[in-house]
Amino acid sequence: MQNKILKIGNIEAEPGTINYGSLAEVYLPDSTEIKIPLIVVRGNKDGPILMLSSTIHGTEITGADALRKLIKILDPNEMKGTVLCLPVLNPFAFQHSVMNTPQDSYNMNRVFPGDPKGLTSFRIANLIFERAIKVSDYIIDFHANPQPAIPFTIIKLKGADVDKKSISLAKSFGITTIRMMVSNEPHRTGTIIDAALSLDKPALTVEALYWRRIEPTSSKMCIKGILNIMKSIGMINGNIEKQEGFPIIEGELSRVEITANKGGFVDIKFNAGDKVNKGDVIAEIWNPYGETVERIESPVNGYILAYPLLGNQAVATGDIIAFIAYKI
Ligand SMILES: [Zn+2]
Numbered sequence: 001m002q003n004k005i006l007k008i009g010n011i012e013a014e015p016g017t018i019n020y021g022s023l024a025e026v027y028l029p030d031s032t033e034i035k036i037p038l039i040v041v042r043g044n045k046d047g048p049i050l051m052l053s054s055t056i057h058g059t060e061i062t063g064a065d066a067l068r069k070l071i072k073i074l075d076p077n078e079m080k081g082t083v084l085c086l087p088v089l090n091p092f093a094f095q096h097s098v099m100n101t102p103q104d105s106y107n108m109n110r111v112f113p114g115d116p117k118g119l120t121s122f123r124i125a126n127l128i129f130e131r132a133i134k135v136s137d138y139i140i141d142f143h144a145n146p147q148p149a150i151p152f153t154i155i156k157l158k159g160a161d162v163d164k165k166s167i168s169l170a171k172s173f174g175i176t177t178i179r180m181m182v183s184n185e186p187h188r189t190g191t192i193i194d195a196a197l198s199l200d201k202p203a204l205t206v207e208a209l210y211w212r213r214i215e216p217t218s219s220k221m222c223i224k225g226i227l228n229i230m231k232s233i234g235m236i237n238g239n240i241e242k243q244e245g246f247p248i249i250e251g252e253l254s255r256v257e258i259t260a261n262k263g264g265f266v267d268i269k270f271n272a273g274d275k276v277n278k279g280d281v282i283a284e285i286w287n288p289y290g291e292t293v294e295r296i297e298s299p300v301n302g303y304i305l306a307y308p309l310l311g312n313q314a315v316a317t318g319d320i321i322a323f324i325a326y327k328i
Pocket of ligand 1: 060
């Protein structure tokens, strides 16, 4: 039996209990206190600490639904270790239904490990880093892509022992896995994954479906993936269950991020999960007069992961049009 009380945020969790509280508090201009919600499921027996977080981007809420349902399934008396659930990492962005923090416009998943004396995003990131990531052994951060998209996980490899554990987390989760290469997408640094890896803790990003809506099959996929991971790291008993009901691309994959040169409305030419050949036109951009201004070709032989258009089905110069997975 775990004998010590685990203190995290305002929670003091005893073995065999589920606890509801907050990781930290921040404030609105009228002094209203805003909580970073925390649920600690403390198993009866010793084991790892698994951090599960969602909604660092305020429009990506499927993970919060998965965590709500997961808590009803977990029995702390039959569990080893502890699950830290953080369903809303960025309460400011969530309140406004926007991706980035409204106060400072930063993408909070680019500023880790943050700064305790910095701007809003940096402070919240630092609280998460100091109070949750540092005490956890495994970190899974839930995101979601706008439609059309297939669900996938992302790992980053750093050429160290931790890589094997990250690969194993992704394998247990059981869906398409992308090995993110900074050379392909250099702006994606300062993430929760980077913060975890800086401490040699294995970490996984889950890209579920979709923006601003809870997608029940995607929640189900997230819960199955979490339970698979908990089984694989010895927190609960049971066999790994196969993920099904959506395309899964096998093999060692990375991805390219395709951005627009011109601007306009977007015609999408493939479904998420479709195979594409190098040179295939995957999207066309047309202007308000109906004229085609750009044809976007796939630079690789691969598979469409998502057309992650964040607003309307339209782009400006430099906006992301597609993620395409390719075998490495
Ligand atoms: Zn996200």
